[in-house]
Amino acid sequence: MGVLQRFERRLEGMVGFAFARIFKGKVHPAEIAKALQREADEQRSVMGEGRVLAPNVYDVRLGPADYDNLAEWSGQLASELADMVSEHIDDEGWQVFGAVQVRLERADDLPTGVFEVSSHVADPARPGSRVDAVAVPPAPPLHGSGSIPPLPPLPGRVATDTGRQHPSVVGRAGSKPGVTHVLVVDGPGTRHELTTGRNVIGRGTDADIRLPDTGVSRKHVDVVLDSGTAVVEDLGSTNGTLVNGRRVTRQALSDGDVIRIGHSVLVYRQDGT
Numbered sequence: 001m002g003v004l005q006r007f008e009r010r011l012e013g014m015v016g017f018a019f020a021r022i023f024k025g026k027v028h029p030a031e032i033a034k035a036l037q038r039e040a041d042e043q044r045s046v047m048g049e050g051r052v053l054a055p056n057v058y059d060v061r062l063g064p065a066d067y068d069n070l071a072e073w074s075g076q077l078a079s080e081l082a083d084m085v086s087e088h089i090d091d092e093g094w095q096v097f098g099a100v101q102v103r104l105e106r107a108d109d110l111p112t113g114v115f116e117v118s119s120h121v122a123d124p125a126r127p128g129s130r131v132d133a134v135a136v137p138p139a140p141p142l143h144g145s146g147s148i149p150p151l152p153p154l155p156g157r158v159a160t161d162t163g164r165q166h167p168s169v170v171g172r173a174g175s176k177p178g179v180t181h182v183l184v185v186d187g188p189g190t191r192h193e194l195t196t197g198r199n200v201i202g203r204g205t206d207a208d209i210r211l212p213d214t215g216v217s218r219k220h221v222d223v224v225l226d227s228g229t230a231v232v233e234d235l236g237s238t239n240g241t242l243v244n245g246r247r248v249t250r251q252a253l254s255d256g257d258v259i260r261i262g263h264s265v266l267v268y269r270q271d272g273t
Helices: 003-015 019-023 029-043 064-092
Strands: 057-062 101-106 115-120 180-185 191-193 200-202 221-226 229-234 241-243 246-248 250-252 258-261 264-271
Touching: 003 029, 003 064, 029 057, 029 064, 029 115, 029 258, 029 264, 057 064, 064 101, 229 241
Parallel strands: 057 101
Antiparallel strands: 057 115, 180 191, 180 264, 200 221, 221 229, 229 250, 241 246, 241 258, 258 264
């Protein structure tokens, strides 16, 4: 079971199975989790001797409606999100200064359903400090830096990353034979297995996957499965398409990606990986 799936299991324990009622049309915690994982991937820095440093402080800005919707679980949710990020960083063999923190903040300028994530490296020995870790070329390796405190000992493994890369490429569709590509509709938990070629999702009767959602266009998005890779493409919908909280027109999917169209949330899964 992957990091995101473990987080979703813990989330179920927090709020039960009433996801559709609680998060309908609003930011879903799974979207935040995926965005935090991507933030760690994008903002990591290669230090001396092949070590990789990831941010340890993550700020999540939520609009008033979304912030209030999560208020009941905000403390526990922030803790679970921090644990999820820590697990992801540990799985990758990266390092951080001190414990990972996730802070949920109210942002009056953000509309419902939209959130922003930022991060930085903070030195726990100096509360409130920021360490500006700058990525450096992998060769030749640097031996120390005057502006960066010494890294903690490696936790039993060696980081193999040698530079920044696009996030979420591990587990990309089609990486193993026998993989089933599935979209799970949040709330009812309905599973739709994707077939090779086009898989049109929408409100219309001619959609391959039909969603009875007034916020969804008749033909809203197309998920194309080709050579083991799933790509979601917006079909000129009225309300747009979000993947992990970001508006997209076309994007390749990786296991655990969260697609939001209208008031509906779908999670892309690769079964058998």
